[in-house]
Amino acid sequence: xxxxxxxxxxxxxxxxxxxxxxxxxxxxxxxxxxxxxxxxxxxxxxxxxxxxxxxxxxxxxxxxxxxxxxxxxxxxxxxxxxxxxxxxxxxxxxxxxxxxxxxxxxxxxxxxxxxxxxxxxxxxxxxxxxxxxxxxxxxxxxxxxxxxxxxxxxxxxxxxxxxxxxxxxxxxxxxxxxxxxxxxxxxxxxxxxxxxxxxxxxxxxxxxxxxxxxxxxxxxxxxxxxxxxxxxxxxxxxxxxxxxxxxxxxxxxxxxxxxxxxxxxxxxxxxxxxxxxxxxxxxxxxxxx
Amino acid sequence: xxxxxxxxxxxxxxxxxxxxxxxxxxxxxxxxxxxxxxxxxxxxxxxxxxxxxxxxxxxxxxxxxxxxxxxxxxxxxxxxxxxxxxxxxxxxxxxxxxxxxxxxxxxxxxxxxxxxxxxxxxxxxxxxxxxxxxxxxxxxxxxxxxxxxxxxxxxxxxxxxxxxxxxxxxxxxxxxxxxxxxxxxxxxxxxxxxxxxxxxxxxxxxxxxxxxxxxxxxxxxxxxxxxxxxxxxxxxxxxxxxxxxxxxxxxxxxxxxxxxxxxxxxxxxxxxx
Numbered sequence: 001x002x003x004x005x006x007x008x009x010x011x012x013x014x015x016x017x018x019x020x021x022x023x024x025x026x027x028x029x030x031x032x033x034x035x036x037x038x039x040x041x042x043x044x045x046x047x048x049x050x051x052x053x054x055x056x057x058x059x060x061x062x063x064x065x066x067x068x069x070x071x072x073x074x075x076x077x078x079x080x081x082x083x084x085x086x087x088x089x090x091x092x093x094x095x096x097x098x099x100x101x102x103x104x105x106x107x108x109x110x111x112x113x114x115x116x117x118x119x120x121x122x123x124x125x126x127x128x129x130x131x132x133x134x135x136x137x138x139x140x141x142x143x144x145x146x147x148x149x150x151x152x153x154x155x156x157x158x159x160x161x162x163x164x165x166x167x168x169x170x171x172x173x174x175x176x177x178x179x180x181x182x183x184x185x186x187x188x189x190x191x192x193x194x195x196x197x198x199x200x201x202x203x204x205x206x207x208x209x210x211x212x213x214x215x216x217x218x219x220x221x222x223x224x225x226x227x228x229x230x231x232x233x234x235x236x237x238x239x240x241x242x243x244x245x246x247x248x249x250x251x252x253x254x255x256x257x258x259x260x261x262x263x264x265x266x267x268x269x270x271x272x273x274x275x276x277x278x279x280x281x282x283x284x285x286x287x288x289x
Numbered sequence: 290x291x292x293x294x295x296x297x298x299x300x301x302x303x304x305x306x307x308x309x310x311x312x313x314x315x316x317x318x319x320x321x322x323x324x325x326x327x328x329x330x331x332x333x334x335x336x337x338x339x340x341x342x343x344x345x346x347x348x349x350x351x352x353x354x355x356x357x358x359x360x361x362x363x364x365x366x367x368x369x370x371x372x373x374x375x376x377x378x379x380x381x382x383x384x385x386x387x388x389x390x391x392x393x394x395x396x397x398x399x400x401x402x403x404x405x406x407x408x409x410x411x412x413x414x415x416x417x418x419x420x421x422x423x424x425x426x427x428x429x430x431x432x433x434x435x436x437x438x439x440x441x442x443x444x445x446x447x448x449x450x451x452x453x454x455x456x457x458x459x460x461x462x463x464x465x466x467x468x469x470x471x472x473x474x475x476x477x478x479x480x481x482x483x484x485x486x487x488x489x490x491x492x493x494x495x496x497x498x499x500x501x502x503x504x505x506x507x508x509x510x511x512x513x514x515x516x517x518x519x520x521x522x523x524x525x526x527x528x529x530x531x532x533x534x535x536x537x538x539x540x541x542x543x544x545x546x547x548x549x550x551x552x553x554x555x556x557x558x559x560x561x562x
Contacts, residue, residue, distance in 0.1 A: 121489055121491070122489075125489055125490065125491050126490050126491045127489060127490030127491070141491070143475075143486070143491040143492075144446065144448075144474040144475050144491070144492070222478065226448070226474065226475030226476075226477065226486065227451065227475055227476045227477065227478070228473065228474060228475050228476055229476075231474075232475065233476075240478070241451045241476075241478065243383075243386055244380065244382040244383045244385075244386040244451075244454075245382060245386075245451070245452055245453035247386070
């Protein structure tokens with residue numbers, strides 16, 4: 001199977017090189033490019049460049065940036081701890097209802113985040129299904145706390161890591177695991193030294209996407225965790241509220257978030273879709289030798 | 290040859306889509322040039338003779354007006370069957386920002402004059418309703434909140450709105466007059482979100498409008514704020530200068546100011562103009 005890959009990709013490449021895309025496709029594609037470029041251009045042009053530093057340096061903005069970093073990195077770590085085993089189970093274990101479990105665990109990806117926030121409200125809020133016991137027994141509640149933000153971010157972001165890593169695990173030949181185990185490696189050792197390194201590109205891509213999604217989380221956060229400087233007011237939340245009262249601040253914050261998103265995507269290049277499998281296959285070859 | 294004709298079809302499709310957009314544009318400009326001279330038509334003049342062409346007006350109203358303006362919309366549409374009212378509710382500050390960014394509002398009903406003054410209007414900014422503040426707490430008032438000062442007690446989760454939202458300014462005035470300093474746990478986007486945080490059981494208290502306490506029914510109770518510290522919120526209404534249906538917008542405003550409209554407002558707990 002993997003032996004066919006190089007041949008197929010070269011064939012595709014030569015075909016792509018020879019043919020010229022139809023005019024209509026180029027025209028429609030240009031409209032699509034403009035569609036994505038114009039909003040960014042709007043922000044870049046309207047941004048108050050002279051006062052950017054002044055605005056970024058305002059204490060509430062710095063607080064929001066710091067809080068956003070803290071929460072999104074924690075959410076990404078939580079996604080790693082729980083999401084990698086989940087991806088492994090979804091890719092390797094055969095059990096009835098696996099499709100349903102996958103759908104359940106990745107639904108928050110396509111769910112409107114505000115619905116996620118409402119769902120968290122009724123499950124983990126102070127009067128929620130589980131939340132009421134957390135509060136009654138431990139006096140602990142998630143709404144209005146930084147942990148509430150982290151939970152909301154993890155809820156919407158973890159599927160990005162799970163799906164990316166699951167896809168990579170499926171591409172990866174399990175016989176290699178078997179071989180390593182037959183040589184005496186413990187399951188944990190094999191996972192750490194054979195499986196993980198061979199899916200590294202996908203893992204990194206998944207982590208970065210997960211982090212970017214957590215950083216951009218807004219709907220679930222403001223619904224579930226609220227909005228208070230230093231505790232729950234993340235960059236997207238302060239951006240949203242600033243549109244009404246302080247548009248310049250909103251523009252600068254948007255600029256900041258755009259710059260981050262852009263850097264993330266440029267950094268990932270084509271690891272996300274398609275070529276990720278090839279990259280995995282390449283390092284798979286390296287691990288095998 | 291066949292691929293050429295296919296791409297030709299795609300181009301044709303693009304042209305159709307483009308012309309649809311163009312058509313929308315023209316109809317909008319035609320509408321705007323319609324009946325601007327008919328602004329002075331009074332609410333008492335019932336539509337007679339030939340049925341006028343159907344018109345849709347967009348009313349932007351403060352969150353606290355949600356229930357009463359839903360009533361208003363139904364009653365107004367019954368009186369003027371050719372006019373459809375689309376309502377959009379939100380913090381007056383958010384609505385004003387939207388209007389300034391080109392949102393197609395015909396009528397703006399704000400919960401304070403500050404946000405009304407942020408937009409360009411046509412004609413008068415008419416006060417049409419007043420409201421009082423109350424402390425909203427959970428049913429049974431488990432935290433025993435009886436005064437504004439109780440909000441500052443440790444362990445009381447107090448929520449308010451973000452800066453610029455009318456309820457925030459009114460609440461701050463009330464708290465300042467009682468010399469109370471409270472640290473909120475959250476600054477919500479509008480008064481509706483404050484209510485939700487309390488009725489869902491997550492927050493203990495917030496200062497809201499009396500009409501919000503009435504609208505919440507059994508899911509929350511109100512604690513009266515004495516007149517000495519209370520604030521009267523005054524709601525103005527006006528035609529947005531970008532309105533393309535000023536005659537109908539004027540009809541709507543007149544309806545709000547009419548006895549029928551005022552009854553709907555007082556029925557929801559507002560104080561009439």
